[in-house]
Amino acid sequence: MGGLTRKHHRLAAALGPYVALAPVLGLLSVFLYLPLIFDVIYSTHEWSSLSPTWRYVGLGNFQGLLADPLFWQSLRGNILYAAVSLVFQVAFALMLAAILESGLLRIRWSGFFRIAFFLPSIMPITVIGLLWQILYQPDVGLIDQALKAVGLGAYAHAWLGEEATVLPAIIAVSQWQWTGYLTVLFIVAIRGIPRELYEAAEIDGARAWRKFWHITVPGVSETTVLMTLITIFGAIKVFDIVWVMTAGGPNNASDVLGSYMYRSAFRDDRVGYASAIAVVMFVLCSIVGGLQLRWSQRRSL
Amino acid sequence: MSATRAPRGRIRLSGPDAGAFLLLALLSVMTIYPLFWLLLNSLKSSNDLFEQSWALPRTWHWENYPHAWRFGLGHFMANSVLITTVSVTGIVLLSALAAFVLVTRRFRFRGALHAAILGGLIVPPEVSLFPLFKIMLVLGIYNTYFAMILPDIAYGLPFTVLLLRAYMTLIPAEIAEAATIDGAGLLRCFWSIYLPLARPALAAAALVQGMRVWNEFVFALTFVGSNSLRPLTVGLTTFGDSLNTNWPVLLAGLVISIVPVITAFLLMQRQFMGGLTTGALK
Numbered sequence: 001m002g003g004l005t006r007k008h009h010r011l012a013a014a015l016g017p018y019v020a021l022a023p024v025l026g027l028l029s030v031f032l033y034l035p036l037i038f039d040v041i042y043s044t045h046e047w048s049s050l051s052p053t054w055r056y057v058g059l060g061n062f063q064g065l066l067a068d069p070l071f072w073q074s075l076r077g078n079i080l081y082a083a084v085s086l087v088f089q090v091a092f093a094l095m096l097a098a099i100l101e102s103g104l105l106r107i108r109w110s111g112f113f114r115i116a117f118f119l120p121s122i123m124p125i126t127v128i129g130l131l132w133q134i135l136y137q138p139d140v141g142l143i144d145q146a147l148k149a150v151g152l153g154a155y156a157h158a159w160l161g162e163e164a165t166v167l168p169a170i171i172a173v174s175q176w177q178w179t180g181y182l183t184v185l186f187i188v189a190i191r192g193i194p195r196e197l198y199e200a201a202e203i204d205g206a207r208a209w210r211k212f213w214h215i216t217v218p219g220v221s222e223t224t225v226l227m228t229l230i231t232i233f234g235a236i237k238v239f240d241i242v243w244v245m246t247a248g249g250p251n252n253a254s255d256v257l258g259s260y261m262y263r264s265a266f267r268d269d270r271v272g273y274a275s276a277i278a279v280v281m282f283v284l285c286s287i288v289g290g291l292q293l294r295w296s297q298r299r300s301l
Numbered sequence: 302m303s304a305t306r307a308p309r310g311r312i313r314l315s316g317p318d319a320g321a322f323l324l325l326a327l328l329s330v331m332t333i334y335p336l337f338w339l340l341l342n343s344l345k346s347s348n349d350l351f352e353q354s355w356a357l358p359r360t361w362h363w364e365n366y367p368h369a370w371r372f373g374l375g376h377f378m379a380n381s382v383l384i385t386t387v388s389v390t391g392i393v394l395l396s397a398l399a400a401f402v403l404v405t406r407r408f409r410f411r412g413a414l415h416a417a418i419l420g421g422l423i424v425p426p427e428v429s430l431f432p433l434f435k436i437m438l439v440l441g442i443y444n445t446y447f448a449m450i451l452p453d454i455a456y457g458l459p460f461t462v463l464l465l466r467a468y469m470t471l472i473p474a475e476i477a478e479a480a481t482i483d484g485a486g487l488l489r490c491f492w493s494i495y496l497p498l499a500r501p502a503l504a505a506a507a508l509v510q511g512m513r514v515w516n517e518f519v520f521a522l523t524f525v526g527s528n529s530l531r532p533l534t535v536g537l538t539t540f541g542d543s544l545n546t547n548w549p550v551l552l553a554g555l556v557i558s559i560v561p562v563i564t565a566f567l568l569m570q571r572q573f574m575g576g577l578t579t580g581a582l583k
Contacts, residue, residue, distance in 0.1 A: 016487040017402040021414055024399040024458050030436065031455035032421050035429030042432070096328070099321050109325075115570070116329040119336065122562050124516040126534045127555045131339055134548060140351045142338060149355075180332065184574060237425040240518050244538070258427050265431040266523070278428040289423025 036282060042275035050269050061276035070252055070260060071277070077256040081171050082235035088175040089182045090227050096179070097186035098216045102208060114187065117180025129244030132173045136160050160246055163253035170245050170254055174238070182227055189223035190216060222295075229292040236284045257281050343552035350548055365553040369540075374554050376529070377536030381515060381558075384446060384532055388453040388514045393507050395454070396461035397499065401491045403462070404469040405477040421459030426452065430523050437524050448524035449532070453517055457510045464509075464576060468502035469495060505576030508569055515562060533558045 043062070046055045065071045096117070100110045120128065135142045138158040147156050159169040197215045206214070217224075239258030242248060248259040257277055265274035342350050343365055345358040402408075403415055426433070433452060437443040442451070472495065480490045496503070521535040528539060540554055566573060 013487070014408070017406045017408040017411070020398045020402040020487065020491075023395045024418060024462065025414065027395070027451065027455040028418065028421050028458060031433065031452050032424045032429070034436065035432035036424065038432035038435065039428065096325075099325065102321075104318050104321055105325070113325050113329050115567075116333050119563070119566075120332060122512055122516075122566050123559055124534045124537075124562070125518045126537045127559055130537065130551065130555060131335060134552075135335060135338070140354060142335070142354055145355060176332065176335075188574070233423075233425075237427045239427045243522075244518070261428075262430065266434075271431055274431060278431070282424075282428040285425055285428065286423055293419065293423060 039275045039278045039282065042272055043279045045272045047272040048269040049271055057272065061273050062280075064273060065276055065280065070255065071257075073252065074255040074257045074260040074277075077167055077254065078235055078238065080167065081174070081238055081256060082232050084168075084171050084175065085178070085231045085235055086228065088179050089231050090224065093179050093182040093227075094186050094217070094220065094224065095212070096183045097190055098212050100183070101187055101190045102211075104208075114180075114184060118184050119180070120177040121181035123177070125240045126244055128173060128177055129241060132169075133160065133245060136169055160254075161250060163251055166246055166250065166254040170242055173245070174241055177241075178234075182231075185227065186220060186223060189220040193219035225295060226292065229288050229295065233285060233288045233292065236281055236288065339552055340556055343549055343556050345549045347547060347549060362549060365550045366557065369550050369554040369557060372550070372554070373528070373536065373540060374533070374557055377531055377533045377540075378558070380446075380530060380536070381532040381534075384449050384453065384517075385511055385514045387446075388450050388457070389507050389511045391450070391454040392457040392461050392510050393503055396458055396506065397465050397496060397503060398491060399458075399462050400465035400469050401495050402487070403466055404472075405474070405490070405495070406487075418459055418462050421456075422463070424456075426456050426519060430519065433520075434523055443524060444526050444530065446530060449517070449520045449530075452520050452524070453514045457513060461506045461510060464506050465499060465502055468499055472498050501572070501575075504569070505572045508565065508573045509576040511565065512562060512573075 044056060044058055046053060046057045046060070100113060105113070136159040138144055138156065138161070141159075143159065144153075144156040147153055157165045159165045193215065197219070198211060201211050201215060237258060238256055239262060242254055242256055242259045243262065246254045248255040248263060252260075257280065261274045261277040261281065264270045264277065338354070341357065342354055344361050344363065346360065346362055349359050399418065403411065434443070437448045442448045476494060476498075477490055480494055485494075516534060517532070518534040521532050525531060525535070528536070531539070537551075537554055537558060540551065
């Protein structure tokens, strides 16, 4: 009897790992990797899903992008989003984390601030979007009312209704939402720095700023690189906050690549063109994300 | 965590320290006040909100909450609970099984398959929405719960496998070897040894993914057309339209929709932070 069962067992043991990985690999293939292949195929075609047009155009859609002012304007939106986010969510968040961990505050206060700053990052994007739409309302919204209350009524705006203010206003909401999240990640990194370094510096009489600059900043440099990459990655793919707040308007003034792509695909029915934008987004993402993966791999060695 | 670090004394309000404290206080007001404003104005009448949105309600309109609930919020919330429960269960179980074999078994292509899973970390769903939409149509699941649950699971897997694998490598390999000698098969070794031992990591993963799926917006916006299937995130946007700018009731709806997330976060802060900082991805 033994022979067959043993063979059977050995076969099962050999196949086991593949069977165990199959659901994960299957789901990733169908919902992560297959769409990327479709993106590339669609992007080389002129196609709208309503009409039967399906015409190979090679790199035509990409040439179209290069000549499309709205594409460049959207890309500028992503770049502005990235730049502001780097200032607040990396540089400023690191400083905040250093202050919270400096021992300046009692534990209870530092815990309170940490939670307070973190809270917006766990809120659904529609709640954030709808809330800030109301806060940004001209006249009745909190922002304009606060400006008037302190005598700065001249600076009141229809923040989301004016082309000059709409993108900065949306970017500001993202800073409000995410700075605390990155602060917490920096706090974890700072806790990994050996205490002795700070103690030695204190014996030498170093001031807070010197300790920050000479111990904290070098001590968390790996995390800083990672956060920088994550922030840029997030700025390339940003879509939901823009879509919820303005859908790219007014007059495309708040468009980023993600909103321009979504509108092209689902509203203007220019699927090939939208897929070309998606390919550009993915290439940018994979450059930044690839660096990120390599960096974290190196760190874990 | 760091009880020895901060001084026991009072806050020293002098010079740069006072400046730092004031900065923190100001920032926390800026962060918290909009949420407080939300709570406050959800209890007002429409006129009251327009006339003085910063003040306390003239009369407290508690009925805004049952009103919001009856307006369809209860149904959206049930959908959110269903989608989140199924997705998180799927993500955690499938990821744990994958992490388990990656850690304990040696087999051909292990490195390549591992890389194929981790590669998913750099694929943002945003770039794949139209192809995904087509795939949903072809699979015949457009406008069903599966159109949200399956991508919710798929995009949660890479990060969760990373997190659970990191934790499982800390479990001594002898445990798995001893069980194998005792004749335990792969599934039994997974189910009765690794799964219980990895419980802290499973909890952290479930929390992080639970938050992500609960807040998921783009799939629900794109792959579902009927209101009866929508979760809170997308439901709230249609809710706003149909309420015809009865803002206090909309605000009450917003408050209701964030209560579960905030409660879960405050109760399980430590696990949550632990889960986030392992892989550090938003």
